[in-house]
Amino acid sequence: MQKSSRLAILALIELAANPERQISTAEIGEKYRVSAHHLAKVLLTLGRAGLVQSIRGVGGGYSFTGNARRVTLYDIISLFEDTEVKCRLSDPADANPEEWALFDVSKEINDISNATYGSITLATMLMQIDKRKKAQERRAEVAAK
Amino acid sequence: MNQTPQKPEEMALEIRRATADDLERVVELDARVTGQAKPEYWADIFERFGTRRQQERFFLVATTDDGAIAGLIAGEVRGWEFGSEPCGWVFAVSVDPDQREQHIGERLFHEICARFRDVGISKVRNMVRRDNQLLMSFFRSEGMVAGPYIQLELNLDDAP
Numbered sequence: 001m002q003k004s005s006r007l008a009i010l011a012l013i014e015l016a017a018n019p020e021r022q023i024s025t026a027e028i029g030e031k032y033r034v035s036a037h038h039l040a041k042v043l044l045t046l047g048r049a050g051l052v053q054s055i056r057g058v059g060g061g062y063s064f065t066g067n068a069r070r071v072t073l074y075d076i077i078s079l080f081e082d083t084e085v086k087c088r089l090s091d092p093a094d095a096n097p098e099e100w101a102l103f104d105v106s107k108e109i110n111d112i113s114n115a116t117y118g119s120i121t122l123a124t125m126l127m128q129i130d131k132r133k134k135a136q137e138r139r140a141e142v143a144a145k
Numbered sequence: 146m147n148q149t150p151q152k153p154e155e156m157a158l159e160i161r162r163a164t165a166d167d168l169e170r171v172v173e174l175d176a177r178v179t180g181q182a183k184p185e186y187w188a189d190i191f192e193r194f195g196t197r198r199q200q201e202r203f204f205l206v207a208t209t210d211d212g213a214i215a216g217l218i219a220g221e222v223r224g225w226e227f228g229s230e231p232c233g234w235v236f237a238v239s240v241d242p243d244q245r246e247q248h249i250g251e252r253l254f255h256e257i258c259a260r261f262r263d264v265g266i267s268k269v270r271n272m273v274r275r276d277n278q279l280l281m282s283f284f285r286s287e288g289m290v291a292g293p294y295i296q297l298e299l300n301l302d303d304a305p
Contacts (some may be wrong), residue, residue: 072282112275116291119281127288 004080008042009073013129015052017065017124022061048112049079059139068126072117085110156216156247160256163195163204170214171206178239190237194219202258207249216240219235222274227294233269236248254287272296300304 010032025043029036042111043062046052051066077083085107095103152219163171168184168191176182194204207215218238224231235257258269269291270292273280 069286072278115275115278115281117279119285121282121286124282124285127286131288 002081004042004045005077007032007039008076008080009125010065011039011043011062011136011137012046012051012064012076013070013125015062016066016068018125019064020061022059023056024061027061027077029078043084046076050116051076066122067135068122069080071122073122073125076108077117083110084104155252156208156215156244156249157250158207158249160205160207161252162199163191163206163217165191165195166250167206167214172219174214174217174241175239177242190219192254194221201264203257205253205256208255214221214241215244215247216249216253218257220252220257220261220269220271222261229270230268231266233258233266235269235271238283250285254284 014028025036025039028034028137029039043054047054047062051064051071053065054060054062056088067087074083085103086103162221168187171187171191172182172184173265175187192203194202195196197219202219204219204222206217216239218235218236220233220237223229223234235254238250238253261269269289271284271289273284275281
């Protein structure tokens with residue numbers, strides 16, 4: 001997964017988890033240790049896709065405008081990356097059996113990867129994050145006793 | 146029979162074991178969802194999962210107040226296949242396309258998981274076509290994640 005895709009997913013997780021707030025690029029950047037400049041470019045792309053809107057001025061920031069139960073990780077990644085495996089030859093007819101065998105393996109891995117990302121919505125991610133946080137709290141309570 | 150607890154906005158459903166009288170409507174529901182009517186298949190499923198080894202086999206239907214079948218789920222406890230300790234396998238789930246978004250699949254899944262727990266099972270597995278995004282997303286939303294297995298296949302026409 002490319003850095004922009006990863007950043008986009010984290011930003012949308014942050015925004016979708018707090019739909020009632022506007023969150024600034026500085027706040028997201030500090031939490032995920034990334035530059036506000038890179039984040040701003042990512043959020044611009046997400047805005048064009050209709051997933052976030054920006055409110056300017058004091059107290060402004062970004063808010064989530066998508067449907068967390070419908071937007072998948074694949075939807076987000078495909079805004080920043082070409083998700084299909086390419087033959088890497090100008091004419092596939094030139095490929096020899098060895099190159100096609102490697103292409104088949106790459107395609108198999110890519111298809112599984114795309115299917116996995118396509119099956120995970122932002123809502124599912126938020127659920128997984130919540131489970132993880134609760135497990136951490138339980139471990140902390142046990143450790144404190 | 147189990148009247149599943151419902152939130153105020155949920156439709157009233159009864160989730161119970163399938164009976165022979167349900168088969169015709171099960172076939173109809175499956176035909177609407179898959180495009181293929183499979184009466185022999187469902188008769189066989191009922192005979193194996195609806196009448197035998199009922200401590201570890203579950204063929205459940207969700208019915209509405211008027212007796213219509215809104216959904217179904219089927220699964221069983223399988224042990225030692227592929228080197229796995231006994232676990233619950235869900236191999237069929239279907240919801241009336243006209244009654245989606247009403248948590249029917251969720252309630253069916255929770256019911257079969259409860260029945261697996263009741264017989265001492267702590268893990269549930271299934272297999273989903275990777276191009277079936279609806280079903281993949283559903284099971285993911287229920288907390289399922291990729292397991293330690295990869296399903297492989299071979300076309301026998303291509304075999305040596």
